[in-house]
Amino acid sequence: MSFVPVRSRHGSWIVGVGGNSPIDYGPETIVFDTSTHQVIPGPKLVSTKLRPILLPVGDKIYALTRQPAIKGGVNFVPWFEVLDLSQARVVSGRLVDCKWEQLPRPPCFPWELSPRQYIFPPVVRVKSYVAVSSYILVSMDGQAGTHIFNLKTEQWSKLDDNVLPFTGGAVPHGPLFLGFSSAAKKITAYSITVCAAVSPSPSITAGCPSLSIVEFPIVDEAEEEVVSRGKFVSLGNHGFCSFMCRNDDLMLGTLEHTQELITMRAYTTEDHPKSICHIVISNQVEQVYSIRDSLRGLTWPSLVDVISL
Structure with a gap:
């Protein structure tokens, strides 16, 4: 499942989308309302997607398969869908008046295949x-x-x-x-x-x-480039955070991953005049957090989206 922060007339939501089996009866869309702390199940995708790319635009969320499958139940067509939340309501703890709808497939995804290509499909x-x-x-x-x-x-x-x-x-x-x-x-x-x-x-x-x-380029006040990690979230116009995660389970190799050590570095950026050819970091702070959940396994994307709100 992938997670994305959504700001709309409903307030600030974290929306999770995806599944790992088309016969799974669990919801393929869940909403966490950051104001009420309520977890709200939503509609199923037209086609089950494993950790899809999510792009929120206004009241809509676009879901695109990361690695399209030519056959099988997961990541199969339709590869591209949209969920319109403009008329969505929460009724009896469920998200109603919205559904996932199919969109045209990207032309860069494989489609017209020969019999041999269908047996040995290209990996894109x-x-x-x-x-x-x-x-x-x-x-x-x-x-x-x-x-x-x-x-x-x-x-x-x-x-x-x-x-x-x-x-x-x-x-x-x-x-x-x-x-x-x-x-x-x-x-x-x-x-x-x-x-x-x-x-x-x-x-x-x-x-x-x-x-x-x-x-x-992003540089510090001495105009030296800042080395930052690949996992990050923007904090608006004047900052961003980068993250490094490390397994902190007491016993490595256990089936359920329940402890994570998160190193978060927050950067404050200065305003960017059009005449300047780089972004200047005016301040940076590093903090380390230990996260534990003895009942459920931890998932990386959920942490990022909580912080980005």
Whole structure:
């Protein structure tokens, strides 16, 4: 299951989506209301997805399979879905008046396969993704180019011949985005803009907008680059946190993982004038937490999303 923070007219929610078996009768969507501390079961996905990519945009949550399956019950078609929470209500402890709906498949996912390819299907994975304005951008491992999904027309097209320069998701940080740079292996700030259409290359869909990405290294006040970890969350316009997790179980190798040692480093960033070519860290604090749950196993993404709220 994947988790994502959602801010809407309902307040601040943490929404978990996913499952590991289509015959599991448990909910594939759960909501944790941070105000009431209530856990609310929601609708099942159209197709069960194991830890899907979740992209909240307004009152909608978009769920994309990380590694599409050609056959089988998990990560099978439809690979892309949306949940509209604009009319959702909580009735008798359940989320009603909302459902997951199928969206068009990304063209970078395998589809028209030969019989041999169906028997030995290609393995493809989403490498990087980001929601920018009314678009979702996706790049794949081992494939050149970036594809774009228009949230208004609900259509996919190829946007650029290059892949996105970060690994995993990029998250909003004021007017910029934070992502883990594929080249520098550090958290880096990006200005990502989807511009008006220009004359495309032959491989780009005609009439498709163009992509502009400007990179801003994150440095301290001595203008030395800050080495930060790949797991992180933005804390709004003026800060972010990076995390390192370590197994803290008393007995290693046990079936249930119940103790975790979390090292959290919080960074405070200064305002970013357009004339400056980097993001300056004005302060950083490191704290270590020990988390234990003797009844349930611990899951990494839930901790990140709690802190990001």
